Amino acid sequence: MFIRILLGGIVASLFAMVITLSIVNTGKTKDLDTRLAKATKQIKEQEETLQKLEEVVHAIAEKGKGSSHSSGAPHWEYEGEMGxxxxxxxxxxxxxxxxxxxxxxxxxxxxxxxxxxxxxxxxxxxxxxxxxxxxxxxxxxxxxxxxxxxxxxxxxxxxxxxxxxxxxxxxxxxxxxxxxxxxxxxxxxxxxxxxxxxxxxxxxxxxxxxxxxxxxxxxxxxxxxxxxxxxxxxxxxxxxxxxxxxxxxxxxxxxxxxxxxxxxxxxxxxxxxxxxxxxxxxxxxxxxxxxx
Ligand SMILES: [Zn+2]
The missing domain is CATH 3.10.200.10 (Alpha carbonic anhydrase)
Incomplete structure (x- = not known):
């Protein structure tokens, strides 16, 4: 969960950066557009990283619970292939x-x-x-x-x-x-x-x-x-x-x-x-x- 808070913070600060850029560079619209596009791309990348980390955290949590379905522990059943x-x-x-x-x-x-x-x-x-x-x-x-x-x-x-x-x-x-x-x-x-x-x-x-x-x-x-x-x-x-x-x-x-x-x-x-x-x-x- 701390990873989520940390990355949430990064995402928030990037948003703040975009807002700051828009105030400082009101006269340089084209330059701003480029920077905005770059910042947006960075935010998207951070979000993807956050998503991946959340998946890892979730998998670890599942393993801790001992769930046979997501931990990779051997699975068995009463019928069929795993019977x-x-x-x-x-x-x-x-x-x-x-x-x-x-x-x-x-x-x-x-x-x-x-x-x-x-x-x-x-x-x-x-x-x-x-x-x-x-x-x-x-x-x-x-x-x-x-x-x-x-x-x-x-x-x-x-x-x-x-x-x-x-x-x-x-x-x-x-x-x-x-x-x-x-x-x-x-x-x-x-x-x-x-x-x-x-x-x-x-x-x-x-x-x-x-x-x-x-x-x-x-x-x-x-x-x-x-x-x-x-x-x-x-x-x-x-x-x-x-x-x-x-x-x-x-x-x-x-x-x-x-x-x-x-x-x-x-x-x-x-x-x-x-x-x-x-x-x-x-x-x-x-x-x-x-x-x-
Ligand atoms: Zn029994």
Whole structure:
């Protein structure tokens, strides 16, 4: 912005010069015309420079925001040229990884002995459309105990249809609750969502406030939500080792897919801004799925 002010100053002083010239050289019209033409040309050049500098400043600002469209960062989508089959070209782990998510969950299962205990707290709604999903950022203080290990709920987001399948079938949607431990390990709780006539008030609050277009986080000061209301009553689950389901598909992520789905109304499924934002199921590659 300081560049704009600086160049604005230069442009203004050139204008002042033109006015001064017109006062001093009233008798020398031809000479004045030449000088005026020259000054006008200089102003135009300065304006062009200003325009170019503004473009640079804008590009830097966009890069700072982390927008994938104007920063030159690798771009990916759910369909077409940039779709999941081609993610590996820019994000090698997506193609070469051997523990990728999501999975089709089918037996036989090992017995899961992991106990889950969620202690989520209410907080002000902070929601964004990141171009790939609707994400709710969670303030510090909501925790998940995985056995003796403690994780903090960082954010949750939605996929349509559900990325995970049960016996080869996806559900209408899924909520992924993303947790991080103090040493940076990730654990995702997946809550499958099936069509239901019953309204979930928390989902309703999110849907009412979610931005339809990609953009920065919106804080809705008047709305408080408790992520606990998006969990089923029972935390009985399927468990496996997996990866981020979006590029860069980083592995070492613990997945806990809840056996009980929660309900979501048809009109909400239909009004979700992403018609398809689910990665296809990935090969098991010898991994074991356990069930509690
Ligand atoms: Zn997800």
């Amino acid at each position: 999941p089959e081609n993610w590996g070209k820019q994000f090698p782990t997506c193609a070469a990884g051997k523990s990728q998510s999501p999975l089709n969950i089918v037996g036989p299962f090992e017995k899961s002995t992991t106990t889950l205990k969620a202690d989520y707290k209410p907080g002000v709604l902070k929601v964004l459309n990141n171009g790939h999903t609707i994400q709710v950022n969670v303030p510090p203080g909501s925790t998940l105990k995985v056995g003796n290990e403690s994780y903090e709920l960082v954010q949750f987001h939605f996929h349509r249809p559900s990325e995970e399948q049960i016996d080869g079938k996806p559900m209408a949607m899924v909520t992924h609750m993303v947790h991080k431990s103090a040493d940076g390990k990730l654990a995702v709780v997946g809550v499958l969502m099936r069509e239901s006539a019953v309204q979930n008030r928390t989902l309703w609050s999110i849907w009412k406030n979610m931005p339809a277009k990609e953009g920065p986080e919106v804080e809705v000061a008047s709305v408080s939500i408790n992520p606990a209301t998006l969990l089923p009553e029972s935390l009985a689950h399927y468990a496996y080792e997996g990866s981020l389901t979006t590029p860069p598909c980083t592995e070492g992520v613990k997945f806990f897919i809840m056996k009980s789905p929660i309900g979501i109304q048809r009109e909400m499924i239909d009004s979700f801004p992403f018609k398809l934002n689910a990665r296809p199921v990935q090969p098991l590659n010898g991994r074991k799925i356990s069930a509690s």
